[in-house]
Amino acid sequence: MNEFLYLQIAEKLQQQIEKQVLKTGDKLPSVRALSKEQGISLTTAYQAYGELETKGLIEARPKSGYYVRFSPSQYPRTVSRQKTTKPQQVSVASVATLVYQKMRQEGVTRLSLATPSVDLLPEAKLNKSMMEAIRRSASSCLEYEDLQGHLQLREHIAKNAFSWGGILTAEEIVTTQGCMEALVYCLKAVTEHGDSVAIESPVYFGISNVLHSLGLKAVEIPVDPETGVDITYLEKAMKTVAIKACLFVTNFSNPSGANMPAERKKQLVELLHKKKIPLIEDDIYGEMYFGKTRPVTCKSFDTGGWVLLCSSISKALAPGYRVGWCLPGRYLDKVLHLKLMSSVSSATPTQAAIAHFFETGRYDLHMRNLRKTLHTQCLRYTQAIASFFPSDTKISRPAGGFVLWVELNPAVDALELFHEALTYGISIAPGQLFSAHGKFRHHIRVSFGAPYTPLIEKSLKTLARLITQKINKSQSR
Amino acid sequence: MNEFLYLQIAEKLQQQIEKQVLKTGDKLPSVRALSKEQGISLTTAYQAYGELETKGLIEARPKSGYYVRFSPSQYPRTVSRQKTTKPQQVSVASVATLVYQKMRQEGVTRLSLATPSVDLLPEAKLNKSMMEAIRRSASSCLEYEDLQGHLQLREHIAKNAFSWGGILTAEEIVTTQGCMEALVYCLKAVTEHGDSVAIESPVYFGISNVLHSLGLKAVEIPVDPETGVDITYLEKAMKTVAIKACLFVTNFSNPSGANMPAERKKQLVELLHKKKIPLIEDDIYGEMYFGKTRPVTCKSFDTGGWVLLCSSISKALAPGYRVGWCLPGRYLDKVLHLKLMSSVSSATPTQAAIAHFFETGRYDLHMRNLRKTLHTQCLRYTQAIASFFPSDTKISRPAGGFVLWVELNPAVDALELFHEALTYGISIAPGQLFSAHGKFRHHIRVSFGAPYTPLIEKSLKTLARLITQKINKSQSR
Structure with a gap:
């Protein structure tokens, strides 16, 4: 049975x-x-x-x-295309800071944070792992960790990589302070100040901000929700702009939810290998798949060391631990060197705790539950938005991750909506955050990381009311 | 009595x-x-x-x-002066990586690491604080921490600042991943790619490496072991080079041990305020004083917000926790923004644990003991070097910190000595690390962070023998 x-x-x-x-x-x-x-x-x-x-x-x-x-x-996916490949100094920074600060305010319903709710995390088990890791460490985790990162942690990361097609050893991995620091090191390793980097459109604002802060120019490549980054478009862009690197979220991209099929990943890797252009692959959502198997990564097709994969445990286990890593391929020495320059080493206790958690073997069970819960939440949120929001609303249909990308009636300014919603204690991420060209001004990103509750339902209904008001107002003008 | x-x-x-x-x-x-x-x-x-x-x-x-x-x-202090103020692209990176990697090898006597030995740290109390902090946190420290940093930790840092003349609130402080990340944020906040920054000479290699990695040029300002950075020299340098910022370790500088008198600090702050040049003050050793009172900081004389103070608990409590902070003065918003861009937030559990440790009130007692022990170790190491090394050896006489700056006979190449010493399982920091101009090639930095033991004595005797051999060899040529 x-x-x-x-x-x-x-x-x-x-x-x-x-x-x-x-x-x-x-x-x-x-x-x-x-x-x-x-x-x-x-x-x-x-x-x-x-x-x-x-x-x-x-x-x-x-x-x-x-x-x-x-x-x-029933709800068509959103597809948006940009008109120019002219590299841009990116800065959506002030909006991002505001959104981020408001996200964290007490009493605010956070529909804006692309992380799981703490209720979905293995809190007690992680606490136990922290205690045990400190107890085991000869110096109670007080000493500087190895520059490359906690050895047992790297060994577990290497082992887990098998699920996305990675045949790795701990020596190929460098740990970092979250995925964000990994991206910074990889970008610095493969570019010089002033270089152009291809990114997705829409793109997670953290990525455009990092580019801006490193003095890099962004070339936005449109993302198709079915097939991911438009490779043909990328090839064309390469002919007009000297693209020095690509930085793509290949699995369940944020905010589009796009998931590049394996065949396209292979095609992308081959193209970039031929042109000797490094690909920084942000795989932070790869483990959060709703389907039967984990999607592979571009890294799994990488034979020349041109793919630099970045990830972290922030989405699956503990955002606050800030434990991330990268597999810098042929740029390993350069990344190690950059890490020494800017942080000496990563924090010891958090790395040791995560290594211990992996060792207990509870990771797989936890992930099975987390994926199932996220899938259910994804459907509940989608359904609620589809029911409450005006009928011309379009919703993405992600096969993993934490976010829905919602296209509203063009009469709605998402940034205005953001400010209005805040007065009702609701935080959303306005579309303006996801492009340097003011695109997506009638889009919003809604996170389904928190369990669907009556409070969430009320918040979504309030949002729907505000949106309807805006549309009516524009029509009466 | x-x-x-x-x-x-x-x-x-x-x-x-x-x-x-x-x-x-x-x-x-x-x-x-x-x-x-x-x-x-x-x-x-x-x-x-x-x-x-x-x-x-x-x-x-x-x-x-x-x-x-x-x-x-009896042992004269070392004074070294440079001949040029021409800004230099700094890179002593490859040597630094090598030294750092060797520092961490098993079985190596580490005379090269400017940190206290774990034996001197409040291990059990910190472990207890970690457990307690996680227990108390509503989300077991799993959630992203506030962008600016853990509130209670910032409150304690503000309170402790009173000892160096700081009248602060938690709102002026941003926590970081160790002092190094604080320096990176502050440098990025006050400079643009290609700018020139005044640093000390000799200078901690981490500082010159950070400058290099940010595309900044270094102007080396000589340090007098009595009075610290040569202000007259700095003023002269300003006339020939557009210095955009200064980055100085004002208390017990590394490696020189220099401690700038309060009056000179005031003078420096006034000069820079007048010229509207920001001063990044690295105060990471300020708490490790051997005298009766803690030396003040330049920050304590700062009325215009032009001083950005950086520090951490790495030297006093837990190197591996990577908990640091900065007081960015008028650059607060910019630093916050940079932090959001490159790390989202700092790790929660380590910040919470240190906040709890401060709360227990054990910090003062711990520091009293640590200072006394370090002072004793300083004297023991100084004495050993003075006894074992050739008579023309000059040794710094620091009034705080972890390191001795040792000037050897000019016939000795410190980098050669470093490699030879390694074959005996001894790690020292060669003088070449402390300047971009190949100065200090017959200097070494010796850390007295580890208790003086027979093994240390044996290592120092071995070093002395290697040095004597080198001198004899050069004389017989």
């Missing part, structure tokens, strides 16, 4: 709903009918419907049975 | 020895005579001599009494 049978049934039904074979409002077979039809027990049939109900896809109507409540596929 | 009376007596005697009123080899009054002369008990007289013995300044000869063994003042 397969105890996960109900999940298989639920998945099949979900596919039917997504493909709109079962449409919103359709009545589903009764539990008894499903049981007979699939040759499963009544309990399993109940469980399967329960699973779909949790995900918000179906609803039970008293004395009537189960109905399709929502199909994510 | 004053329980510290013996320390007062010991100090007076030490002054006599330092002023060479009592010379090496002189017999001291008997315990009975000292007791009578000073109107103290026999026990107190014994304790006073015991204190001086611990410091290695006197020795008891069986059945004969106490004799002066050593006077630090």
Whole structure:
């Protein structure tokens, strides 16, 4: 007897709903009918419907049975294209600082932070790992850590890399203060002041800000939500601008949710290898997949050491620990050197604690649960936005990660909406943050990292009301 | 009855020895005579001599009494002057990486690391603080910390600043990943790529490397071991080079040990204020004073917000925690912004643990012990080098910190010595690391952060032998 049978049934039904074979409002077979039809027990049939109900896809109507409540596929994905490849000094810094500060205010519903809620993290187990790691360390983790990083931690990172196709040793890995520091080192290793770097559009504001702060110019390459970075566009851009490096989030990009198919990743790596252009691959969301297997990375196709992969445990285990790493390929020595120059070494106790957590073997179990929860939350948020927001709203359909990319009616200025929402104690990330060219001014990024609660529902309803008001106001003018 | 009376007596005697009123080899009054002369008990007289013995300044000869063994003042301080103010792209990077990597090898006697040995740190208390801090935190320190830094930690830093003349609030402080990251943010806040920055000569290689990595040019200003940075020289340099900022270690500089008198600090601050040139003040050694009171900082004379003070707990409590901070004065917003760009926030658990440690009130007691121990170790190392090394060796006489700056016979190449010493499992910092102009090639920096043990003595004797061999070899040529 397969105890996960109900999940298989639920998945099949979900596919039917997504493909709109079962449409919103359709009545589903009764539990008894499903049981007979699939040759499963009544309990399993109940469980399967329960699973779909949790995900918000179906609803039970008293004395009537189960109905399709929502199909994510009804909501078209957002695609946005930019018109120019002219390199730009990037700065969306002041908006970012404001958003970031407001994100952290007490009593604010944070729909703006692309991290999991603490409730989803293995709090007690990590605390235990911290205590144990300190107890085990000969110097209680008080001494400077090895420049390259905590050895056992690097060994575990190497081991886990197998899931994305990486055949690694600890010697190829450098630990950092979160993924952000890894990106800084990699950018500094492969560019000079004034160089142009290809980034995605829309792009996570942290990335454009880092470029700006290093005196680098950004060339925005449009992202297709199905196929990721537009490689043809990139090739064309290379002919007009001397692109010195690329920095792409290849899995579940932020904010677009785009997930580049393996074949396209391979194609990208081959193109860049040929041109000897390094690719900094930000894989911070790669582990947060909703599908059956982890997506591979560009790094897995890298034969020449031109791909520098960056990641961290901030999204999966502990944002506050600031434990990240990079695999700098042929730039290993340069990155090590930069690390020595700017931070001497990374903090010892947090690295040791994460290494211990990996050692306990709890990582896989934790991730299975986290992925399932995030997938459910993704569907619940999508459904809520689809129901509450005006009907011309477009919502991305990510297959992993923490965020929805929402395109509103062009009459809505997202930055204005951001300020208004704040007065109601709601924090969103306005689209303006995600481009240096003022694009995406009627887009918002909504994080589904927090469990879907009545408070979240209320916040989304308030947002919907504010948006509708804005549209009405523009139409009455 | 004053329980510290013996320390007062010991100090007076030490002054006599330092002023060479009592010379090496002189017999001291008997315990009975000292007791009578000073109107103290026999026990107190014994304790006073015991204190001086611990410091290695006197020795008891069986059945004969106490004799002066050593006077630090016999060894002239090293003064080195540079000939040019032409700004230089700095890079002593490859040597630094090598030294740093070798420093950390197992079984190597590390005379090269300017940090206290773990034995001198409050290990158990810090562990307790870590546990307690995590227990208290609503999210077990898993969440991103506030951008500016842990509030209670900043409050304690503000409180402690009173000892160096700082009247501060937590709002003026930004926490960082060690002092090094603080320096990076401050440099980036006050300069543009290609600018010239005045630094000390000799200078800690970490500082010249950071400048290099930020594309800044270094103008080396000579340091006088008595009065610190040569202000007259700096003023002259300003007339020929557009100096955009200064970065000085004003208290117990590394490697020179120089400690700028308060009056000179005031003079420097006034000069720079007048010229609107920011001063980045690295005060990482300020708490490690051997005298009665903590030296003030330039920051304490800063009325215009032109001084950016940087420091950390790496030297006093826990190198591996990487908890540092800066007081960026008028550049606060800029530094906050840079922090957001490159690290999002600093690690939560380590900040929280240090805040808790401060809260327990154990910091003052710990520092009193640490200072006393370091002072004793300073004297023991100085004495050993003075005894074992060739007679033309010159040794700095720092009034705080962790390092001795040792000038050898000009026939000795310190980098060669470094490599030879490594084959004996001894790591020193060669003088070449401390200037971009190849100066100080016959200097070495010796750390006295580790307790003086027979192994240390053996290592210093080995060094002495290698040095003597080198001198003899050069003379026979």
